[in-house]
Amino acid sequence: MVNFIWVALLLIGLVFAGINGTMKDVNEAMFQGAKEAVTISIGLISVLVFWLGLMKIAEQSGLLSFFAHLFRPIAKKIFPEVPSDHPALGYILSNMVANMFGLGNAATPLGIKAMEQLKKLNGQKEEPSRSMITFVALNTASVTLIPATVISIRMTYHSASPGEIIGTTFVASLIATISAIMIDRAFYIRRRKKGGM
Amino acid sequence: MYVIQFLSLWLIPMVIACILLHATYKRVPTYEAFVEGGKEGIQIAFSLIPYLVGMLVAVSVFRASGALDFFISYIKPFIVPLGLPSEVVPLAIIRPISGTASLGIVTDLIATYGPDSFIGRLASTIQGSTETTLYVLTVYFGAVGIRKMGDALKVV
Numbered sequence: 001m002v003n004f005i006w007v008a009l010l011l012i013g014l015v016f017a018g019i020n021g022t023m024k025d026v027n028e029a030m031f032q033g034a035k036e037a038v039t040i041s042i043g044l045i046s047v048l049v050f051w052l053g054l055m056k057i058a059e060q061s062g063l064l065s066f067f068a069h070l071f072r073p074i075a076k077k078i079f080p081e082v083p084s085d086h087p088a089l090g091y092i093l094s095n096m097v098a099n100m101f102g103l104g105n106a107a108t109p110l111g112i113k114a115m116e117q118l119k120k121l122n123g124q125k126e127e128p129s130r131s132m133i134t135f136v137a138l139n140t141a142s143v144t145l146i147p148a149t150v151i152s153i154r155m156t157y158h159s160a161s162p163g164e165i166i167g168t169t170f171v172a173s174l175i176a177t178i179s180a181i182m183i184d185r186a187f188y189i190r191r192r193k194k195g196g197m
Numbered sequence: 198m199y200v201i202q203f204l205s206l207w208l209i210p211m212v213i214a215c216i217l218l219h220a221t222y223k224r225v226p227t228y229e230a231f232v233e234g235g236k237e238g239i240q241i242a243f244s245l246i247p248y249l250v251g252m253l254v255a256v257s258v259f260r261a262s263g264a265l266d267f268f269i270s271y272i273k274p275f276i277v278p279l280g281l282p283s284e285v286v287p288l289a290i291i292r293p294i295s296g297t298a299s300l301g302i303v304t305d306l307i308a309t310y311g312p313d314s315f316i317g318r319l320a321s322t323i324q325g326s327t328e329t330t331l332y333v334l335t336v337y338f339g340a341v342g343i344r345k346m347g348d349a350l351k352v353v
Binding site: 014034135 | 208209213215216217219220222223225227230231232233234235236237238239241242243245249250251252253254255256257258259260261262263264267293297300303304307308311312313317318321322323324325326327330333334336337338340341342343344
């Protein structure tokens, strides 16, 4: 599936460039895209090192499992495969809290850590487990309380009420999250019927 | 508005203070733990590079070739009757694919129509309420070295 999407994006792009006469732009875009990717990855080093360092402290002090404990009643329903009190739940919860407050910098390292823990639970397999799929689906929808970037753009353009969109954003992301959970569940049931995974 | 600004300013420092106080109370070797955890961060960042390069190159080629604009103009007639202003349609389509591109569009829409217009508010909500799906998928699965995304792609 990924392979197909990836090749399709590139090939369709190349064919279009041929027809549209945008080959020059495409040539530039290739190297621009690669450069941007490396810039993002390198830029991630600083936040990854800082947040993973801090979270290691929280893990060793037991703060993370305490967090996981609080989250247990909901987590049992959303992530039935993850044992309660497992550090994965602590990372998942902290990732969601960071997302809610629009702290993308902090959310990404926590999410990656959560994925690592979920992979461990899955016996280090190459295929994603059910919990991993649920977690990523939740993350793309992510409930947002404070969309910080957008608010700052609105402030730049002198909005009378920059924070006005908080309500609509919250409702929209909540609906997206609920749909993500339901669609994820539907796919899980279908997989189980097929006997796969 | 004041409360929110206060919260987003104070939240991270408070979290850091909590972690450090709790760890010191529990006699965790804080600095050593920090260094140990931080080392993992470097490794993760480097292992992400090939995943991100692959995806971003594909997306930029697709965008620069004009293919994306073509698809948007093709899909537009189906979306406009749903009540979405046609100015916002490209944003709704690009948002899950490219974070930087959609941020550019939002800024442009807000600058053109004003932050308090319907279009401005709608664009703000679209930008704020979702993540760049493609980026999340690439980074999260990439970081743990999973190449087969399975049903995750279909779910999102």
